[in-house]
Amino acid sequence: METETSGEKKEPTHFSELDPKSMKIVDLRQELEARSLSAKGLKSQLIARLTKTLKGEQEAEEEEIKQEQEKEKEKPVDPEILEAIAKEEAVKKEQEEEQKKKDKKEKALLEKKYIMPDTPCLLVHPHPTAKGGKFDCSVMSLSVLLDYRPEDNKEHIFEVSLFAEMFNEMLMRDFGFQIFLGLMKAPAKKEEKEEKKDKEEGKKDEKKDKDESKVKDEKKDKDEKKDKDEKKDKDEKDVKKDDKEKDGEKIKEEEKCEDMEEDEGADKDEDGKKDKDKKDKKKEKKKYITTDPGLLLSFVYYDQNHTGYLLDKDLEEIFTTIGLQLSRAQIKKIVQRVVTRDMFNYRKITDSIEGEKKDLTVIDEIEETKLAQGNMDLLKLSHKSLKSGEEMKETTESQMEVTSNIIQYKGSMINIDSLLEKLDKSEKDRMSMEKKMQDVENEIGMVKGSLKETEQDKTNLSSELQNVRDEMTQMKSLQTRVETQNKKYRQVLLNSKDVLSKTLSTVSNCLSEEDKLHSEIKYENVVKTEGLSN
Structure with a gap:
């Protein structure tokens, strides 16, 4: 089956029916193989190769059409052909009119479906022919868009996540500057302390x-x-x-x-x-009203948990990321004006009691522009002084000696000499620590060697102990064998003793009988001898 499919090549489709950017990799490879081109490489390479070939085909077809038109111009035109062309044009016009009517109907349906808002806004509606009518639009919050994975490397996802990051940075700068202005307008912390003292005194009087x-x-x-x-x-x-x-x-x-x-x-x-x-x-509670909703929105943007307060560290981080090039001392001064117990309740600025007016410092547009510049003017002056250095060197050599080693970085002034001294100290400390580490490593090596020796001794002792145990077991087995043999020999000896005692008794009996016989015989002989003598 594979040989048949490979033998029958697919015919290349017309260039007008193809769109390489929306095609899949399999279709791209099939089209390239049909045109006898290499189908190897990435998708972008395949798209570029196919688009190049399609452009060549289009140019070739356009040249052929031009040549045919020139030939037709040379030939006399038949009236039948003219009639056919006129009919085709009339049909095209009718189709265009029908398409316009369809578009008007669709627009009317959309207006019926969706109620148009009074305020100006952006309307997004998916095209019915996009992706075969499956394309759809959805409303998503900025937090959802920012919650992307680093593994998502696809083109459309990457563009959306990049747009979300840029938009988030814009909002952070804008809201951060609004908070900065709000804190500059806010009253100092002393007034709040006095109000608290008055309240406490009133409570004490009531208690008294x-x-x-x-x-x-x-x-x-x-x-x-x-x-x-x-x-x-x-x-x-x-x-x-x-x-x-x-x-x-x-x-x-x-x-x-x-x-x-x-x-x-x-x-x-x-x-x-x-x-x-x-x-x-x-019991008569005081009603509070939000007088500055824009400032409240900027605070809520950073207060994601809606606790109603921000910490002093959070405010310092916000002011460092605004881009005003403020120093740490300036930021701390601004924050400590308002912060109490390492936190700032922003509802004191954004809200106020009904019928009462807050004592806020008014900031003009000129002052606001100055605040928006921050320390940028100082940086510009430093750049200008560097440009016109040849003229200023002769007059301000002593000043340059003092300030040449100081650089501004992220809103803080850094002294290079002190940093270099610290670096030298850290290097010396590092060298000493490395030496100590080397000594410790050598000690560890010695300990490891002694450990290996002790382990070897341990193995030798364990082997010797095993040998002794084996010998002990052998000795025990021999002892048991000897005891058994001893018991056997003792038994045999006892048995032989019994037999011998029996034999001795029999022998003694026999001997006694023989002695009796001999005595009798002797007696008889004696008697005979005596008889003979007589």
């Missing part, structure tokens, strides 16, 4: 009033209790005198107590009303 009222109430209660106790004692004494007098006194005492309770109730009601009035005043 409350404490005094409580003390007075406590004193009244104590006095009343004492009076009651004294009256009770008197009553107990007067009980013995007369019942009538006692009843009268009791009635008087009750009336007095009622009068005292009424007075106490009235005093308490007055104190309660005062406390309620103070609480109502506290």
Whole structure:
């Protein structure tokens, strides 16, 4: 199958139907192979090769058409051909009119679908024929566009991410300068401290009033209790005198107590009303309104978590990236004017109480332009002085000796001599550290050598120990064998002893019998000899 497909070459398509930029790599290679060109290389190389060949084909076809037209001009024109040309032109005009009508209908449909806004804005609508009608537009935030991966190297993604980065830098510079102007307009930190002191003093006065009222109430209660106790004692004494007098006194005492309770109730009601009035005043919250929404937007752009404050370090970083070439001392001075406890609550500048006016320093356009320049004028003056150096050298040699070693870098003045001294010190420290490191490495080498020797000794000792263990096991096995043999020999000896004892007993018995026989025989012989002698 592969030989058949390779043998049948595809015919090259017409150049008018091809668009190399929107084609895929496979189609590009097929077209190049059909034109008997090399299909190797990257996509950009293939596109360039195909476009070059297509241009050549177009030029060749245009030359052929010109030659044919010249030949036709030389020939007499037939009336039938003229009629056909006129018909073709009429058909083309009709098609153009139909296309215009379609465009008008599409525009009317779009106007019906989308309500046009009153304010001027940009409208984006995907073309229906782009990418086969699959092309679509979507609204994306700047944070989403900035959240790209470094692996995305495609052309359209790279362009969008680059645009997002540039737009983000523009917004950072603009909002940073707005914050800078807002801080320059803002009042100093002392005024805020005085306001806090006034508030604290007011709170202290309120606390004192409350404490005094409580003390007075406590004193009244104590006095009343004492009076009651004294009256009770008197009553107990007067009980013995007369019942009538006692009843009268009791009635008087009750009336007095009622009068005292009424007075106490009235005093308490007055104190309660005062406390309620103070609480109502506290409950009346002050309404704040954003007076400068542009400044609030610039602060919120940097405050992504919407905490309502910025740290002093964040403000310093913002002012260094604006491009005003400010020194660190200037930036710290501006920040410390407003910052309290290493943070700045920007709502104090952007918002204000209803009906009250904030005391902000007014900055004219001239002052604003001066602030926008920052330290750039000083840098320009330094460049000018360098250009006209030959004239200034004779008069300002001593000044140049002082300031020649000072350079401005990222808004801070840097002394080269001090940096070089620090560099020399760091190099010396580095050399000393390298020497120490070398000594340590040598010590480590010695330790490693001793470690290797100890390891070798350890291996030798372990091998010797193993040999001793093997010998011990052999000795144990021999010992067990000898013990078993000893037991066997002992048993054999015991057995042989028994046998020998038996044999000895038998032999002794036999010998005793033989002795008896011999004695008898001797006796008989003696008897015979005696008989013979007689």
